[in-house]
Amino acid sequence: MEEMGARALEQGIPLSVHLDLTYRCNERCVHCYLDHDDHGEMTTAEILRVLDEVAEAGTFFLTLSGGEIFMRRDFFEILAHARKRMFAVKLKTNAVMVTRARAERIARLGVESVQVSLYSHRAEAHDAITKLPGSFRRTIEGVKRLREQGIKVSFANVLMKGNEDDYGHVRALAREMGAGFTIDPMITPMMDGDRGVLALNVDPERLSAIFRDESLTEGAPRFSPTPAGPAPEEDAAQMLPCSAGHTLAYISPYGEVFPCVQFPYPCGNVRRQRFADIWKDSAQLAEVRSVRLADVEGCSTCVHGASCSRCPGLAYVEGNFRGPSIQDCERSYAITGVASENLKRKKRVIWLAAAAA
Amino acid sequence: MTRYIARSPDVAARTIGGELMIMSGRDSSLFSLNETAAALWEAADGATPLAGIVDRAICARFDVAREEALADAEALAEDLARHGILVVSEAPIPR
DSSP states (O other): OHHHHHHHHHHTOOOEEEEEOOSOOSOOOTTOOSOOSOSOOOOHHHHHHHHHHHHHTTOOEEEEESSOGGGSTTHHHHHHHHHHTTOEEEEEEOOTTOOHHHHHHHHHTTOOEEEEEOOOSSHHHHHHHHOOTTHHHHHHHHHHHHHHTTOOEEEEEEOOTTTTTOHHHHHHHHHHTTOEEEEEOOOOOOTTSOOGGGGGSOOHHHHHHHHTOGGGGTTSOSSOSSOOOOOOHHHHTTOOSOSBTTTEEEEOTTSEEESBTTBOOOOEETTTSOHHHHHHHOHHHHHHHHOOGGGSTTTTTSTTTTTOOOOHHHHHHHTOTTSOOHHHHHHHHHHHSOOOHHHHHHHHHHHHHHHHO | OOOEEEEOTTOEEEEETTEEEEEOTTTOOEEEEOHHHHHHHHHOEEEEEHHHHIIIIIITTSOOOHHHHHHHHHHHHHHHHHTTSEEEESSOOOO
């Protein structure tokens, strides 16, 4: 897989594309970053054409997500076309609408895996987050149907205030059902930059304990408890922030192309240009690709430089993708208890502002 | 014995940097096929006997003796079938 990624990077191939088919959803999750109204989604014909273009650009991994994918009546037409173009397809769904017939069709079409959002092993806690009564029961039933068809399923467990103590039980439930399990302990801002949902993030002390919970990786430390130190200068000059815009692209239901689902920097629209032309010629993507760790203010010399998972998308939403992401600084702090350069600077600014007031 | 080969409907495949990458639908393992293996895969239509595919897609394009090419193709087809990438049958495989 690494070799494949390296070859794609070298040749400028968008190895992975995440396509949101809709932002409409049957759930109203309290932490969701999307506007669920339909502002003019791509038609079936447009999506099939985009899939052809994406296949021609060399994409191998295709994630179909939303919103809720089953809100589109043409979902199976889209999925069948994606498989005809021989993508390795991953689906993201809440599984509430997965009937036996749908599970059978998904299996027949050779989907690689299905990721299902599950917030708790307690129905009342899960339903309180999704705001859809009965959603826990229906999600679990949907997953059972998928598993009966031999489909690989993984639970995505996003943690926030209200379910932060449940992840061990969710993981146990995943094991019982023969499913995988991934945990995401941090909430991200809305796509329009609204940071109000961040208030749902678990408290720093609890977050720190979660990052240090060795049971999450069967006894092996999940994260290094000490900062890895600054990246060596020669490495920092070459290090890419992540695969966004390099081998990864995101396409919205309205045809907008972004470097990643978490990086809402508009780079073009497949309704007006061919995907390959955007991928090759977009000035915005060229700008994203030009950034190396050494260019990021404060990060290259930071004590977390070599181990930080700084997300340029979060940095973009915070105001500058050539700058730090304070949310990732907070993550590094939660893991190690050592403040990053930028966190120290931010605290100094807050302290100075308070002193001036 | 006449053998037929067809591409498994469960796989994902793409040519990346001139190399054919295939992911098995059975266990998501990734395979990189060399040029001759890729030629066999691309010609595996379920209707043409394996020997015919070897003549048309291998011997006509690569400098290799027919007997050797056929033996290699049979071994390769069995191997790819074990990984769920090809379907091998003694009768034509309907698509």
